[in-house]
Amino acid sequence: MKITDVLIIGTGLAGTYVALNLPTNLEITMMCHHSTNSTLAQGGIAISLDQKDSFEAHIEDTLTAGRHTNILEAVKTLIESAPDQIHTLEKLGVAFDYDAQKKIHATLEGGHSYPRVIHAGGDQTGQSVMSLLDQKVESAKNIQILKGASLLDLVIQNQKAIGIVYEMNETIKVIYAKHIVMATGGLGDLYEHTTNQEGSTGEAIAIAAFAGAKCQDMRYIQFHPTAYKNKDKGYFLITEAMRGVGAYLLDAHENRFMDYIHPLKELAPRDIVSKAIYDVIESTKKPFVYLDTRHLKTAFLKERFPNIYKTLEKDNLILGIDLIPVTPVAHYTIGGICTDLMGRTNLENLYACGEVASTGVHGANRLASNSLLECLVFGKNVAEHIVSNHENTSLPNYSMNPLDQWKHTKTTASQNYLIHKAYIQEIMTKHVGIVRYDNQLKLAKSKLTHLLHQLKNVRFDHVDHAKSYNLVSVSLMVVEDALAHESLGCHYKEKESEKKGLKSC
Template identity: 40%
Template sequence: MQYDVIIVGSGVSGLYTSINLDSNLSVLVLSKSSLENNNSNLAQGGIAAALEEDEEQDHIKDTLIAGNYKNNIDNLKLMIKEAKKDIEKLISIGVEFDKDKQGNLLKTLEGGHSRKRIIHHKDATGKEVLSKLIQVATEAENIDIIENAFVYDACKINDSFIVSAIYEDNKVLKFRCRYLVLATGGLGKIYKYTTNSSIATGDGIAIAYLLGAKISNLNLIQFHPTALCEENEERFLISEAVRGEGAHLVDQNGYRFMELYDDRKELAPRDIVSLSILKEMKRKNYKCVYLDISHKDKDFIKERFPNIYKKCLDIGIDITNEKIPVTPVQHYLMGGIYVNKNGQTTINRLYAVGECSYTGVHGNNRLASNSLLECLVFSRLAARHISLRKRKCLNNIFKEDIFKEDKYCIGINKINFNYKKQIQDIMQRAYFIQLDVNSAIHGIGVIDNILNDLKELNYVKDIHFYEIRNMCIVSKLILQESIRNVK
């Protein structure tokens, strides 16, 4: 099968790209899992947006402070300026943001924001946005969507890309397209403890790397200060908006320790809060610290944070009168596939959008709720760029359509699942909030051994095989870049 545009990924960035492309273009969206299984669906807090012109400068300033002034200033200004268009577009397709009694959008605060500018849908903003995007994309006649299609390879032949995917675990599908957009999200699963969904194994970044695209600042990983402290490896996030609405970070005895570390206390940027919690845990030999919002009105808590309230109640914690045990965990990737403001990578016709891309807007540390905004603005700009290029291109018909289902992947031995655990242990030890150079050097050696096994041991080339390959590639790049940065 052939398409004008193939988009790998059906999170907010993939689907928003698809619905912003010219409707004359044939579009295929491939998703390695269900349409709902991705980081977008988990986003709780909201979308940061300066909706009035006089608010833009403050939003830029706060983003620069959080990012340690390492942000790409042109792309940042562009993102803040364009925000209003995308919020209006979301509202026009039916996304419901919370409003006050007069019908004005309600705005909240999160760490690093100097004023309330985050619009939200209760504590499930991502789910609300994604569900409306799924509706629009599935109804569009020019967009095909295939779930459970795991893309493991993309190669470029002349002016087109051949995209290979394992479909429902047992078939290989091949497609051809003129423009390929990677919207594959983050890489949290290379860590033992993460807020990310199971899809986040850095696939798109590894595919781009293997194609020869430039990858930038992969060492810029964000750790979220407050995930629910449970035994699960995929950890439930206690949104920053809980602190934004007045929750305190306390130790076992109720002491608000953040005042020791930063004047902004609980609302300092995430890197500072995460590091402070880590220090506090080490200093006092704690397994976790606590988030306490019980001093707020009970009905307000239940209405504002219904999912967090329910999740905690399910494990026996009533947040209206009890403290929530929390720890920092891996959360977000600031680095990624290098792109310009139109989502173009360093390879012609290859685009990247969303968390897998590196636009530079976040600098060293993302300001809370700027990520969905980045997904929206730069996905729309990439879609516009592809649409304009395609209109100018006359020679857009492929000579033949040769791609169809293929045989299942070769190999004899079943892959050893322990490799995933090994990678997660390495990353957790070598680079969790702070880099441990010796563990990182050792970790690179172990990863090289795994990569060698993948080459030599005649494994069945199934989804697990490719996920492990991808996790190795991105983990190694992260560790190498982190070590380079301390030298």
């Protein structure tokens, strides 16, 4: 039986940053089961550094994007703590891109009133930051990383999180911990079309909810406007910074349609651009619009966006010369496990930070490039709270045996999980997208509920059933929240009568 001081589920920016901000006398165990979205981040980190910019302007932009439904204290904490965290990253060795005046270069992205998105490696901010932080956690003597481990359940006693059940190498095990941090990222992979890594399915949110953790705003799934369908792989994000340096969006007739939709045109908040593209796609029946960079210099684009350039070049598309077909896809999870500003959930000793957490900072629609910052600021706060609380936290009482209900569970590989996942993705894509209709949401709910009932009685028979049960549960959380509330941002709820040809359920 393993006991650790701090257990961090997730090795993305949020989890890694918590680990690196904890003292080395604490024994830390981290775990992960798929590659992180943090590594994929392109555009950068939003921070107001320039004297002509201000915290107030960044706060206002965040509130405007979030439809003023954000928790103001969370927004202020995010933005005002940003300089300290960027300073820490630099001290750790992250090399941000500099301009000719030897200042960190900042670029414009959608919804920002000032160029304030700093970046590294051109369009490889996530890779640049994570490769360095990964090395640090891998070499730390007090940190053990369990790779290929899947969280299955939380162990709760008297409203207190005391451990987890997980599967690794076809064995189900338990770990007890004084502090447990959920840093498990978002759920974009519940959709057929996403920018997210395979495996980003958000099941940890359902697991936390089963344990009694409060969750909120699950309906708010952000769709990124400009994903390119790779010829041999899935969808590849083309950063908003491309529009920040001047790229246009064109319809099938090569007209700039954003001119008529928002004063900020292509740099309007993300949900407005995604909906505009959705409408163009609906009316033209072509499954994409074009990103046009033909008025920009190829040499500049190649230097500024080396990774995007290389990826498109493999498909014989050259930035600055060719039109790039793009479409909106599922990208970022705004809702999740409710936390306060220190990352505390309503369950004692259970924290959440990064994309899985819901502090209310993004309101109804996240401002571009505020999420890496969220991982840093709230990750640091979690570490601080753990340190301040560690002496008062007693070793968990592990008299109960959480493995009892798993003792007959089969763990040998099967196809069931993948079959269930594909079915769930189809439902979410068809019925729970950018434009939502009540009857479609009800249809999704009834299909998912049916699957949930099928899985309920067999969930401890096979680990695949347990995982499928968690997937269908988190999907239902999204659908039920969407049915119960208006969509104030991210996506749109329209009346059934406005869409022809939809069958009622």
